[in-house]
Amino acid sequence: QDECTTQSSANPHALDYPNLISGNLNGTTLIVPIPLTIARDLIPSEYGIIEHAYRALLPTFPDGMYPMMAVGVHDHDLQFPAYGMHPADFSRAALEFPFLDILGDNYSSFRWAATMLITAGNEVAITGSEGFGITVYPGVFDPPCNAYADVDGGASSDGATYFHAASHEVTFDRFVDLEMAPAMGDDPYGLEFLKNITNQPVFANPSICDNYQRLFNTSLTLPPNEPVPVRGSVRALIEPFEVAQSWEDVFGWQVSTGFLEPPVGDSCESLKGYSGVWPKLKSLTKEEQRQFFALHNNFPGKYPFAGIVKTNALPCGSGARVGGVYPTICRINHSCLPNCHNNWNEDLHLETIHAIKDIRAGEEITIDYSDGGPSDARRIKFQQSFGFDCHCVVCSLPPAELKASDDRRRRLQALHEAIGNPYRMMSDPAASLADCHALLRALEEEYPHTTSASVARLYYDAFQIAVAHGDRARGERFAERAYRARVVMEGEDSPATKDMKALSLNPSSHSSFGAYSMKWKGPKKFNPEKLNDAELEVWLWRQNK
Numbered sequence: 001q002d003e004c005t006t007q008s009s010a011n012p013h014a015l016d017y018p019n020l021i022s023g024n025l026n027g028t029t030l031i032v033p034i035p036l037t038i039a040r041d042l043i044p045s046e047y048g049i050i051e052h053a054y055r056a057l058l059p060t061f062p063d064g065m066y067p068m069m070a071v072g073v074h075d076h077d078l079q080f081p082a083y084g085m086h087p088a089d090f091s092r093a094a095l096e097f098p099f100l101d102i103l104g105d106n107y108s109s110f111r112w113a114a115t116m117l118i119t120a121g122n123e124v125a126i127t128g129s130e131g132f133g134i135t136v137y138p139g140v141f142d143p144p145c146n147a148y149a150d151v152d153g154g155a156s157s158d159g160a161t162y163f164h165a166a167s168h169e170v171t172f173d174r175f176v177d178l179e180m181a182p183a184m185g186d187d188p189y190g191l192e193f194l195k196n197i198t199n200q201p202v203f204a205n206p207s208i209c210d211n212y213q214r215l216f217n218t219s220l221t222l223p224p225n226e227p228v229p230v231r232g233s234v235r236a237l238i239e240p241f242e243v244a245q246s247w248e249d250v251f252g253w254q255v256s257t258g259f260l261e262p263p264v265g266d267s268c269e270s271l272k273g274y275s276g277v278w279p280k281l282k283s284l285t286k287e288e289q290r291q292f293f294a295l296h297n298n299f300p301g302k303y304p305f306a307g308i309v310k311t312n313a314l315p316c317g318s319g320a321r322v323g324g325v326y327p328t329i330c331r332i333n334h335s336c337l338p339n340c341h342n343n344w345n346e347d348l349h350l351e352t353i354h355a356i357k358d359i360r361a362g363e364e365i366t367i368d369y370s371d372g373g374p375s376d377a378r379r380i381k382f383q384q385s386f387g388f389d390c391h392c393v394v395c396s397l398p399p400a401e402l403k404a405s406d407d408r409r410r411r412l413q414a415l416h417e418a419i420g421n422p423y424r425m426m427s428d429p430a431a432s433l434a435d436c437h438a439l440l441r442a443l444e445e446e447y448p449h450t451t452s453a454s455v456a457r458l459y460y461d462a463f464q465i466a467v468a469h470g471d472r473a474r475g476e477r478f479a480e481r482a483y484r485a486r487v488v489m490e491g492e493d494s495p496a497t498k499d500m501k502a503l504s505l506n507p508s509s510h511s512s513f514g515a516y517s518m519k520w521k522g523p524k525k526f527n528p529e530k531l532n533d534a535e536l537e538v539w540l541w542r543q544n545k
């Protein structure tokens, strides 16, 4: 093996994680759909199969089937800086079984990998694996020290590759052969699925788990080494199968990633709660992990990770399914009368907090976790989504005042709904515009001196009403006000602010300009600059032309 050359890149992150074993794991994972009944027979009966977990990730995975993994990988440039160790490269091959329930929670997914072929002669790798309870067949690999080799030395035009592993001892006849080629656009199992299964904690017996993590965010996964979807075949004789197997036309991924591995195993119990994010958390620095676990948790108990995420995550964009957890801004409490606005800035990839009204020195900073509405609806939302009862200034009002606030908020909702009706905007724009004006005044009553998201939205609605009926002059004013509201809420550099600015500079560029009529087209010579403030308001909100 010493004379081997490898095409794998050097381990780029050893010094970032001196207390962990790190390296470059390069190779292929093919997903082999096998009948669930066969999987049930092969996998020890005490481990449940969490079918809903893989169906959630792969809704169209064939009925009655289970996604087994066929894995052939090369471990390159292993380092363990804290101990000055640099173990030799090795290869391994196995059939592995993800989505197993070993804790009985029907939630935490573990991967069972009890038998492996590992490069003969690499005692560190072999004894290390045996320490996890894995049955190891010392093996010979073709190619001997690479992740895979080109078929015909690269002469094959479809980029076909192979990875063959066979047990070394003549008395054994175990083998795992993978043959594959780029799938050319066919990618039934997206990269997120691969990340999930390759990062499930792995075990041979459930007394100890290997918290092995593949990192998909290092330089190793950047072009030209980005993951490649592949299609191919698997032939194998290895436990838990007792006779040779062959599967054709299966799909998977060839990837080279960084990986991290603690030098000793963890109790499997301590790794519960894996939902696809846990390994990333584990790869944070100790200080970042401390900050994460110091965050408030309204759902203490079984799943601290999930509880902290549920209590703290801010959605990365309105309605986004992805959320972010931050050490500082997740400390900001909710108020139904907030003085700040939180916003995901897609251009900057940052969650930003902007003041939306004047804040006195010493005053608590607050944001709005809700979508507004009257207090009874808010109470349900806070309990269900976050597990708390709101004690903000509004929710703590005496009953009569709370009722008055609720009445105003119901009216705000009704106005929002009426303005959102496109038919009315077309047939009765004057009434829609009057509603925008009424909404502006109602917002000022309920949220005094505040530039809320509702203000930005109503000015944008007013802009749309104006331009849809050919009113460029008022469209320009409304767009400018919507733009200024966005600047307050989100800053100059948010995508929505930039879009609004562009519209204010050129209102007739909007796709709905004149779409309903041109009946509000004003005289060319009219210049609103000449109006005083009061006249400007009258002109802006007037309903008849």
Ligand SMILES: C[S@@+](CC[C@H](N)C(=O)[O-])C[C@H]1O[C@@H](n2cnc3c(N)ncnc32)[C@H](O)[C@@H]1O
Pocket: 295, 296, 298, 311, 312, 330, 331, 332, 333, 334, 335, 386, 387, 388, 389, 390, 391, 392
């Ligand atoms: C994202 S955390 C905010 C920071 C948290 N208060 C802390 O000390 O770390 C959200 C949790 O704070 C508490 N909280 C936030 N706003 C609240 C409010 N208006 N009334 C009562 N509890 C609130 C609730 O327990 C809520 O689930």
